[in-house]
Amino acid sequence: MVNFAFLDWFWLVVFILLMIMCGVLFYRLGKRSMADFFLAGRGLPWWLPAASVYATHSATDTPMWISGVIYKYGLRGIWYTFFSAWCAISAFASTRIFRRSLAYTQAEWQTLRFSGLGAELLRGWIAGWGWQVFMNMFVLGWVGIAMGKLCHYLFGWPDWVGLIVFSSICAIYVLTAGYWGVIMADFQQGVIAFSVIVIVSIWGIVAAGGPQQIISKLDSLGQSWRLNPFAFTGLTSGEFPLVWFLTMLVIAVIGGFGMGTAIDWYPEAQRIQSAKTVRDASYSIWAGSALIVVRNSLWAVAILAFFSLYPTIKSTADYEMAWYRLGFEFLPVGLVGFFFAAVVAIHLSTISTHLNLGASYATRDLYHHYFKPQASERELVWVGRISTLILLLGSFVYGLMMQEITQWLIFALWIMAAGIWLPSILQVVWWRFNSWGYLSSWIANLGLSWLIVWILPEFKIIPPLPDYLQFWIMMVLGGLIYIPITFLTPPEDMDRLVKYYAMSRPLGWWKPVRQEAERRGLLRYDEQFKEGSI
Amino acid sequence: MGWIQTKWTAEQADDWTKEDYLSFILSPLVYFLLALGVALSLLLLWYGWVILGASIILLVVMIKIIDPKLKAVSRDYEAKQKKYLEELEKIERWEE
Numbered sequence: 278m279v280n281f282a283f284l285d286w287f288w289l290v291v292f293i294l295l296m297i298m299c300g301v302l303f304y305r306l307g308k309r310s311m312a313d314f315f316l317a318g319r320g321l322p323w324w325l326p327a328a329s330v331y332a333t334h335s336a337t338d339t340p341m342w343i344s345g346v347i348y349k350y351g352l353r354g355i356w357y358t359f360f361s362a363w364c365a366i367s368a369f370a371s372t373r374i375f376r377r378s379l380a381y382t383q384a385e386w387q388t389l390r391f392s393g394l395g396a397e398l399l400r401g402w403i404a405g406w407g408w409q410v411f412m413n414m415f416v417l418g419w420v421g422i423a424m425g426k427l428c429h430y431l432f433g434w435p436d437w438v439g440l441i442v443f444s445s446i447c448a449i450y451v452l453t454a455g456y457w458g459v460i461m462a463d464f465q466q467g468v469i470a471f472s473v474i475v476i477v478s479i480w481g482i483v484a485a486g487g488p489q490q491i492i493s494k495l496d497s498l499g500q501s502w503r504l505n506p507f508a509f510t511g512l513t514s515g516e517f518p519l520v521w522f523l524t525m526l527v528i529a530v531i532g533g534f535g536m537g538t539a540i541d542w543y544p545e546a547q548r549i550q551s552a553k554t555v556r557d558a559s560y561s562i563w564a565g566s567a568l569i570v571v572r573n574s575l576w577a578v579a580i581l582a583f584f585s586l587y588p589t590i591k592s593t594a595d596y597e598m599a600w601y602r603l604g605f606e607f608l609p610v611g612l613v614g615f616f617f618a619a620v621v622a623i624h625l626s627t628i629s630t631h632l633n634l635g636a637s638y639a640t641r642d643l644y645h646h647y648f649k650p651q652a653s654e655r656e657l658v659w660v661g662r663i664s665t666l667i668l669l670l671g672s673f674v675y676g677l678m679m680q681e682i683t684q685w686l687i688f689a690l691w692i693m694a695a696g697i698w699l700p701s702i703l704q705v706v707w708w709r710f711n712s713w714g715y716l717s718s719w720i721a722n723l724g725l726s727w728l729i730v731w732i733l734p735e736f737k738i739i740p741p742l743p744d745y746l747q748f749w750i751m752m753v754l755g756g757l758i759y760i761p762i763t764f765l766t767p768p769e770d771m772d773r774l775v776k777y778y779a780m781s782r783p784l785g786w787w788k789p790v791r792q793e794a795e796r797r798g799l800l801r802y803d804e805q806f807k808e809g810s811i
Numbered sequence: 812m813g814w815i816q817t818k819w820t821a822e823q824a825d826d827w828t829k830e831d832y833l834s835f836i837l838s839p840l841v842y843f844l845l846a847l848g849v850a851l852s853l854l855l856l857w858y859g860w861v862i863l864g865a866s867i868i869l870l871v872v873m874i875k876i877i878d879p880k881l882k883a884v885s886r887d888y889e890a891k892q893k894k895y896l897e898e899l900e901k902i903e904r905w906e907e
Contacts, residue, residue, distance in 0.1 A: 355846055365839035369831060369877060377888060379895050478853075488855040504854065506847060530839045554885035556878075563838065570842050574849035581854075780895055782825050800825075 279431045279605050285614020292469070292618040293446055296625060299462040300450030307454035311645070311657040314455030315381060315637040316551040321460065323557035323564065326548035328467035329460050330565025332626035333544055334361065335470050335572065338423035339623070343573060344599035347580035348590070351503025353517055358573040359529055364545070364566035366533025368559045370784055371705055375536060376549050376558040377781045383537060383546045384409065384642040387712070389780070390704060392773035395712025402719065404642030409543060413635030414668055417444065417628060418675025424624045425676065427601065431617070440676045443621060447628040448669045452662050456551065456637075459629040466622035467568075473604075473619035474572055476612075478579035481603035485582035494585040503581060524745035528698060534784070535702030544630050547637065579603055636664035695748045696722025696755040706785025708774060714763030721758040725751050775799065817879045821887030824880050831880070837873040841866050 281289075307314050346354035364372075380386035384404035388396045403409055421440040428439030450458035485491050495501050502508045509519045532538030536546070545562055552558035583599040590596040604616040640661045645652055652660070700718035703710040729750055734741045742750070768774075774790045777783075779799040794800050815830060816823075844866035851859025 352850060355850060359842075359846060362839055362842045365842045366835050369834045369838060373881075373884070379892070482853065488853065492854065506850070533839075555888050556881040556885040559881055567842065567845060570846045571849050574846050575853065577850050578853040776898075780898075784827050784831075 278433055279613060281614055281617075282610045284611040285617065288614040288618045289621065292621060295465060296446065296462050297449050299465075300453035300458045303454035303457035303461055307457040308655075308658050310654040311381075311640065311661065313457060314658045314661045315633065315641065316547065317456045317460055319379075319551060320553045321551050321557065321561075323552060323560040325460050325464055326552050326558075326561035327564040327568070329463035329548055329626070329630070330364075330545060330562060331568040331572070332463040332467035332470060332622070333630040334541060334565075334569055334627075335467075335474075335623045336420045336423070336627040337427060337620065337624045338420060340576060340600040341423065341597040343576045344580050344583075344601075345593060345597040347577045348584055348596040348599055349593075350517060351500070351508065352506045352577055352581065353508050355506060355573055355577045356522055356525060358577075359525060359570070360539065361541070361566045361569045361573075362526075362529040363532040363539045363541075364562050366530060367542075367545075368533075368563035368566075370534050371536050372545075372549050372559050372562050373555055374705060374781045374783050375546060376552065376555045378777070379550070379780075380546075381550060381641045382409070382638055383543055384638060385646075386536065386546075387715075389773075390769075390777055391712035391715070392770040393712070395716055399712055399716055400642055400646070402716070403537075404638040409638040410635050410643070410668070412540075412543075413631040413638070414671040414675055417631045417635075417668060417672030418677075418679055420624065420627050420631075421672055422676040422679045427620065430598070430601075431605070437673075437677060441673060443624055444628050444669060444672060447625045448632060448665065451629050451632045452665050455658070455661060456547070456633050459633045460551065462629060463626045466626040469619050469622045470626070471568065471572065473616055473622075474575055477600070477604040477608065477616060478575045480607055481579040481600075482582045484603070484607045485585045488578075491582050491585045494588075495581070498585075498588055500584075500588070503584065518743075518745075521743065521745045524748060528748065531702070532698060535698070535705050537701040538698050544634050547630075547634055576600055632665050632668050635668045636661050639664035639667075696725055696751040698748075699752055699756065700759055705783060708778075708787045708790045709763065709768055711763055711766055711769050713766040714759045717762040718755055718759040721755045722751065725754050729754075815876050819880055819883035821883055824883035824887065828880075830876050834873055834877040837869055837876070841870045841873060844869065 306318070309318070312318055343354075343358055346357040348354075350357070375383075375386060378386050378389050380389055382404065384400045387399040387403060390396075391399060421444050422436060424443050425434075425436035425439035428434045429436050450462055454461075482488065482491065486494070492501075492504065495503055508517065509515075509522065510517045512519050528538075536542060548561055548565070549558040552561050580599050583596075583603055587596075587599075601620075605613060608616055640657055644660045644664075645657060649656075697715075697718050700710070700715050704715050726747075729739075729742065729747055733739045771790070771793055775794045775797060778787060778790045778794050791800070815833075816828070844862050848859055848861075848863030848866050852863045853859070
């Protein structure tokens with residue numbers, strides 16, 4: 278339990294009022310149109326979506342998870358957090374292609390890239406009945422209950438209080454101002470959260486006696502391997518094998534050529550479309566993720582400091598609280614409240630993003646596309662608000678039953694990442710890859726992941742496999758299904774492909790489409806450029 | 812860096828060129844070095860500062876390579892955006 282002084286409560290109340298003001302101040306902008314309610318009118322300079330990328334991916338459970346891997350694996354644990362590096366290539370490849378499509382959502386992009394029934398099935402699957410609306414509700418519940426548990430640890434409140442109170446405060450500015458409220462609040466939250474992460478981490482390092490003392494302590498404990506980010510346990514053996522590291526690098530970095538190779542692509546897609554130019558979109562994704570990389574390293578050293586202070590903690594649940602403990606146990610009175618306000622900032626930025634993002638799929642891809650294509654802008658903004666409210670209420674239900682379903686959620690995230698990783702790249706870089714190929718990869722992935730992760734090991738037909746091996750097996754087996762299906766079904770309609778090519782100028786193997794676009798006079802060329810002088 | 816093109820017409824910038832491929836290589840490398848450099852510098856290890864310095868230099872190089880091209884792509888694209896948005900609304904409302 279933590280005791281708050283007056284100054285601590287003061288910081289918290291001021292911060293919450295600032296957030297609610299975002300809703301009031303930007304109410305008029307948010308209600309102008311669906312493009313304003315979900316994309317802030319596509320006019321943001323790069324640093325606003327960048328702050329939002331950073332703030333969104335700093336959730337209440339993020340320091341717990343990072344504390345867990347660093348406490349367990351030492352500095353090499355930073356590679357567990359390196360998945361955000363998919364943005365490194367994406368910022369200059371898939372981000373550029375996606376921004377040029379002008380799709381509101383990834384689901385909508387499917388109907389610009391593909392055509393016919395397959396495209397509609399994909400859009401429906403990604404938007405509503407299979408993925409994004411429910412996934413956002415899941416994430417809201419998951420992050421919300423992490424806040425509930427933190428409030429229980431700090432104040433002794435029942436878990437549901439922290440879940441409902443802070444998500445509801447957040448809903449005020451998301452409901453009133455939509456994405457305008459989200460992005461403006463995210464900017465403040467990003468600045469506050471990053472400042473506090475720097476302060477608390479350095480405070481923790483100083484509390485442990487400084488860097489030299491941490492290194493000496495680890496030496497004396499026989500734990501100096503914790504300072505080596507490349508302390509592999511073998512090629513394929515041990516808890517940190519080299520092949521795991523290489524697999525992670527391939528997934529993270531090459532994944533940037535695709536769309537949807539990482540679960541984080543979906544909120545990023547919204548930020549990409551809200552940027553005012555292609556250049557702003559690229560820099561926003563790059564800079565936001567660079568801040569995440571820096572943040573992870575700050576946290577990592579702070580957790581090493583914590584380890585040098587408390588080297589014998591065995592319970593995962595205990596050492597996952599390491600970074601929070603540095604803040605709440607070592608900061609002076611008055612700053613503790615500021616620290617908690619920053620934790621609330623971290624929390625609200627994630628909640629607001631997923632409320633608005635889930636509502637955008639429900640409004641744009643379900644209501645507008647399937648139910649009422651002629652709906653007015655005013656009606657669509659109201660549907661956006663009602664969808665936000667439904668997501669909020671759904672997240673309470675998910676959050677309260679999360680204890681039982683966390684394992685299933687982790688499994689769901691894993692199957693999302695593994696079997697559709699390559700198809701998510703192919704849909705961007707290869708003209709011949711069609712909607713049936715992509716759709717079949719999703720279906721194959723569902724079946725194969727159940728078989729490889731759960732059923733076959735359960736019946737002892739195969740041994741339980743390390744996750745990097747599961748990834749490669751699912752990728753190969755999935756390919757044996759979706760590649761033949763792609764070639765056995767016709768290519769996408771050339772009219773659609775040419776239109777998509779002229780708009781997006783995708784990267785990769787698009788020669789037949791490009792030639793057809795040239796034949797139709799859709800591409801302009803400088804003669805000097807054509808002759809290969811550059 | 813004479814071998815890097817710094818003046819682009821919109822037509823040229825629409826294609827994928829060596830400047831893009833260089834940014835695909837430099838960008839993850841900068842992230843990688845940044846992750847290592849920040850952590851090791853905070854531990855006051857000298858090679859941490861070297862790695863951090865290298866990541867900043869590579870970042871500047873990357874921006875010098877890709878920024879002129881991104882500016883050209885953006886300039887051209889902004890001019891077309893209105894027409895594309897109208898097209899998008901037609902597809903959305905099933906009018907095409």
